[in-house]
Amino acid sequence: MFDITIIGGGVIGCLIGRELSRYRVKTLLIEKDSDIANGTTKANSAIVHAGFDAKPGTLKGKFNVEGNALYDRVCGELSVPFKRNGSMVLAFSESELPELYNLEKRGRQNGVPGLELISGDEARRREPHLAKEVVEALYAPTGGIVSPWDLAIAAAENAIDNGMEMSLDTEVTGIERIPDGYRLITTGTAIESRIVINCAGLHSDRIHNMVATPAFKIIPRRGEYFVFDRSEGNHVSHTIFQCPTPNGKGVLISPSVHGNLLVGPNAEAVQDAEHTETTAAGLASVREAASKSSPDVAYSAVITSFAGLRATPDTGDFIIGEVKEAPGFIDVAGIESPGLTAAPAIAIHVTELVRERLGNPAANPEFTPTRRPMVHFSHLPAEAKSAWIQKDPRFGRIVCRCESITEGEIVDAIHRNAGARTVDGVKRRLRPGMGRCQGGFCGPRVVEILARELNIPMTEVRKDRPASVLLTGVTKSASEAVIA
Amino acid sequence: MNTYEIIVVGGGPAGLAAAIEAHKSGAKNILILERDRELGGILQQCIHNGFGLHIFKEELTGPEYAERFIREMDALGIEYRLDTMVLEVRNDRTVDIISSKHGFETLQAKAIVLAMGCRERTRGAINIPGTRPAGVYSAGAAQRFVNMEGLMVGKRVVVLGSGDIGLIMARRMTLEGAKVLAVAEILPYSGGLTRNIVQCLYDYDIPLYLSHTITSIEGRDRVEGVTIAQVDTKRQPIPGTEIHYDCDTLLLSVGLIPENELSKTAGIQLDPVTGGPVVNECMETSVPGIFACGNVVQVHDLVDWVTEESRKAGRNAARLVLGQITEGEPDLRTRANHGVRYVVPHTIRIENIEKEIDLMMRVTDPFKNKYLVVKHGEDVVKKVRKAHLTPGEMESMKIPVEKLRGLTGELTVCLEEVAHEA
Numbered sequence: 001m002f003d004i005t006i007i008g009g010g011v012i013g014c015l016i017g018r019e020l021s022r023y024r025v026k027t028l029l030i031e032k033d034s035d036i037a038n039g040t041t042k043a044n045s046a047i048v049h050a051g052f053d054a055k056p057g058t059l060k061g062k063f064n065v066e067g068n069a070l071y072d073r074v075c076g077e078l079s080v081p082f083k084r085n086g087s088m089v090l091a092f093s094e095s096e097l098p099e100l101y102n103l104e105k106r107g108r109q110n111g112v113p114g115l116e117l118i119s120g121d122e123a124r125r126r127e128p129h130l131a132k133e134v135v136e137a138l139y140a141p142t143g144g145i146v147s148p149w150d151l152a153i154a155a156a157e158n159a160i161d162n163g164m165e166m167s168l169d170t171e172v173t174g175i176e177r178i179p180d181g182y183r184l185i186t187t188g189t190a191i192e193s194r195i196v197i198n199c200a201g202l203h204s205d206r207i208h209n210m211v212a213t214p215a216f217k218i219i220p221r222r223g224e225y226f227v228f229d230r231s232e233g234n235h236v237s238h239t240i241f242q243c244p245t246p247n248g249k250g251v252l253i254s255p256s257v258h259g260n261l262l263v264g265p266n267a268e269a270v271q272d273a274e275h276t277e278t279t280a281a282g283l284a285s286v287r288e289a290a291s292k293s294s295p296d297v298a299y300s301a302v303i304t305s306f307a308g309l310r311a312t313p314d315t316g317d318f319i320i321g322e323v324k325e326a327p328g329f330i331d332v333a334g335i336e337s338p339g340l341t342a343a344p345a346i347a348i349h350v351t352e353l354v355r356e357r358l359g360n361p362a363a364n365p366e367f368t369p370t371r372r373p374m375v376h377f378s379h380l381p382a383e384a385k386s387a388w389i390q391k392d393p394r395f396g397r398i399v400c401r402c403e404s405i406t407e408g409e410i411v412d413a414i415h416r417n418a419g420a421r422t423v424d425g426v427k428r429r430l431r432p433g434m435g436r437c438q439g440g441f442c443g444p445r446v447v448e449i450l451a452r453e454l455n456i457p458m459t460e461v462r463k464d465r466p467a468s469v470l471l472t473g474v475t476k477s478a479s480e481a482v483i484a
Numbered sequence: 485m486n487t488y489e490i491i492v493v494g495g496g497p498a499g500l501a502a503a504i505e506a507h508k509s510g511a512k513n514i515l516i517l518e519r520d521r522e523l524g525g526i527l528q529q530c531i532h533n534g535f536g537l538h539i540f541k542e543e544l545t546g547p548e549y550a551e552r553f554i555r556e557m558d559a560l561g562i563e564y565r566l567d568t569m570v571l572e573v574r575n576d577r578t579v580d581i582i583s584s585k586h587g588f589e590t591l592q593a594k595a596i597v598l599a600m601g602c603r604e605r606t607r608g609a610i611n612i613p614g615t616r617p618a619g620v621y622s623a624g625a626a627q628r629f630v631n632m633e634g635l636m637v638g639k640r641v642v643v644l645g646s647g648d649i650g651l652i653m654a655r656r657m658t659l660e661g662a663k664v665l666a667v668a669e670i671l672p673y674s675g676g677l678t679r680n681i682v683q684c685l686y687d688y689d690i691p692l693y694l695s696h697t698i699t700s701i702e703g704r705d706r707v708e709g710v711t712i713a714q715v716d717t718k719r720q721p722i723p724g725t726e727i728h729y730d731c732d733t734l735l736l737s738v739g740l741i742p743e744n745e746l747s748k749t750a751g752i753q754l755d756p757v758t759g760g761p762v763v764n765e766c767m768e769t770s771v772p773g774i775f776a777c778g779n780v781v782q783v784h785d786l787v788d789w790v791t792e793e794s795r796k797a798g799r800n801a802a803r804l805v806l807g808q809i810t811e812g813e814p815d816l817r818t819r820a821n822h823g824v825r826y827v828v829p830h831t832i833r834i835e836n837i838e839k840e841i842d843l844m845m846r847v848t849d850p851f852k853n854k855y856l857v858v859k860h861g862e863d864v865v866k867k868v869r870k871a872h873l874t875p876g877e878m879e880s881m882k883i884p885v886e887k888l889r890g891l892t893g894e895l896t897v898c899l900e901e902v903a904h905e906a
């Protein structure tokens with residue numbers, strides 16, 4: 001029997017797991033996919049919002065500002081790339097100024113530090129590629145960029161280092177009440193737990209409805225993005241927003257923390273949580289909307305496009321708390337933007353709720369907030385490179401030439417806690433295949449290394465979920481060779 | 485710091501030919517750096533034949549073609565290192581390398597030959613909408629799995645792009661028992677060699693749809709289908725022309741890009757049209773002492789032409805080391821005009837031409853019955869009548885040095901009408 005079971009290995013579930021690992025509790029995190037950070041966490045704007053968007057008095061408003069302030073410490077401890085690059089919201093005409101001033105006022109009410117209204121000329125001085133139509137801008141120095149999947153993966157790894165358990169490929173199909181908690185029926189074995197935390201993202205309404213009467217509905221809202229080569233990474237240095245509309249914060253242009261340029265998203269309600277395809281029309285609309293902010297983005301340098309789904313609740317705000325009719329069942333649902341920013345604060349809040357329920361468990365004396373350092377081989381000075389290669393020759397073998405990733409780093413990423421088990425998992429942790437060749441060269445090598453390290457045949461290596469088979473069998477000549 | 489007369493970056497067909505020719509031309513202290521586990525580059529996975537018709541007057545497979553050069557290189561005692569990655573090339577002709585065996589090192593050369601080859605264009609760069617399931621491969625990555633690892637990438641295949649690797653893989657997958665349903669090409673003509681279209685598609689009844697592209701990819705985990713549609717002259721899909729295929733695999737053969745990341749670290753000037761370095765008559769780049777050849781300069785149709793170009797680069801690198809090259813400003817610059825997309829080399833110092841200069845070029849569109857003309861001002865330097873011209877087939881014009889002596893300024897290459905014969 002677990003004290004706590006977290007359903008969902010997104011950034012919210014992983015950070016909650018890490019917070020809980022500070023205490024002497026038996027925690028299990030379950031994830032339906034073959035890797036954590038595989039839903040909304042892997043496909044979003046990767047922005048740490050300053051906090052001027054949310055209405056004062058809402059959970060969004062509260063946790064956004066609190067979460068933003070926690071980012072330096074959390075990312076520092078977990079060695080996750082994070083940068084406070086500052087953000088700007090642009091107004092393109094006099095008619096948008098009331099909305100801009102409204103944002104500034106809301107920001108002050110929410111407690112956002114350092115907000116500044118600047119003229120169009122000043123905005124262009126700071127960002128030379130902005131459109132000439134910009135008349136005024138709201139500058140927020142605390143806005144930042146982060147790698148959301150790195151954060152989730154690091155949090156899960158650290159939580160497991162500190163005693164959390166994790167089970168992948170485990171989808172909840174039903175929940176039964178038992179005398180002192182719940183029994184989760186899953187695609188794996190059944191799990192009994194005193195407390196259940198519903199961090200199921202796009203599926204959180206379905207999970208909620210397994211134990212209680214429907215209280216909210218999640219409407220997946222698709223956002224499509226372009227990713228540009230690093231050659232365009234300096235097109236802007238701040239995150240550039242437009243004035244928000246009822247559909248969201250609009251199309252942004254931002255450097256990514258990995259040095260690429262990101263442009264997107266649009267916002268489109270879709271049928272279900274599987275609709276992660278990009279569309280020609282959607283991408284065209286992103287491009288058109290973004291050209292308003294900066295007309296000279298070089299679309300010839302696009303290296304890929306992707307779509308992500310926001311878990312938009314029909315209630316308008318985050319849904320966080322114990323379900324009245326289901327004691328010990330805690331919803332953490334509807335965590336759409338600014339959910340990534342709010343995540344560290346939400347994790348602390350939910351952990352407090354859990355501690356109260358469990359009668360204040362003692363602190364975990366073995367808790368360490370940091371994880372084993374990652375080796376970023378390409379960033380090391382020459383002597384350190386040689387030293388690493390001497391210690392482990394696999395660091396001398398570069399597998400991904402676009403991002404200069406060594407075999408040593410790939411092997412490490414596979415064998416860490418919460419390690420990679422799929423090609424996408426390796427890609428997410430280290431970026432091979434995320435460079436300009438998009439895996440053309442390193443793909444076959446990564447498959448080979450995964451097979452060797454996981455001790456499975458190459459034909460069993462998956463791109464992502466179990467059905468995402470990469471290789472369908474052996475060739476005629478190879479099978480003849482085996483027979484001979 | 486270890487020093488060499490010539491360091492060759494890349495041990496594929498270009499690097500091998502350059503190193504061998506440099507050795508034959510008098511350079512002795514040569515090192516080839518290869519990132520892979522064996523020499524030969526991409527030839528090792530090209531198990532089909534058709535290589536070497538021009539150089540050896542016989543049809544060889546890729547590995548056989550490579551083997552001839554590897555043997556010759558071995559016989560000459562040229563030094564090479566495998567599993568060795570070049571991290572940076574600088575304009576002072578130093579290179580940083582790493583390998584499992586030797587760790588991190590910096591080497592110095594008197595001359596460097598860049599022979600890194602090219603890479604495939606990716607799906608992202610051409611922006612196919614849809615999901616991102618398993619089963620979307622670049623043709624080259626699929627070729628590696630099938631030919632090197634003996635593993636099949638799929639059973640029902642659609643190919644986007646009619647580049648040579650895609651055509652070859654359409655045949656290969658068919659021979660391995662897969663069903664290749666169609667090849668879609670966005671242009672109104674194929675960029676592949678005619679012989680490949682005939683031998684790889686028509687001989688196996690694989691339809692080639694010109695002016696067609698993929699409009700969507702379906703499938704959440706593995707490819708389940710793709711839709712192709714005809715495109716208009718602006719390459720936009722025409723509604724109502726969609727054809728849907730149930731398939732589990734999409735191979736992309738949508739073009740090759742010279743791999744010049746290292747050239748950029750050395751500050752070498754690149755030609756935006758070829759994607760490769762700007763070179764002179766010696767195949768020397770804008771950085772003195774750094775030469776380039778093969779697909780890193782311009783994507784070739786045939787390895788034979790890579791060999792020829794690389795021999796030139798290797799020979800001239802050796803001449804430079806031996807002090808046989810006259811440095812200085814170029815006498816002539818080449819320019820592509822009317823119907824010609826680019827010309828290599830970009831500049832010419834007439835004094836360094838040994839016998840003749842070989843101008844290489846591609847046309848902008850398919851043409852029939854035109855003159856390919858090299859001009860100096862209004863003067864015709866050379867004029868050749870061509871029955872067929874297509875962007876997929878590189879053209880070359882050899883001009884004897886005598887015809888260039890004394891010329892300065894610009895040499896233009898263009899197409900001209902053939903006057904109607906009565």
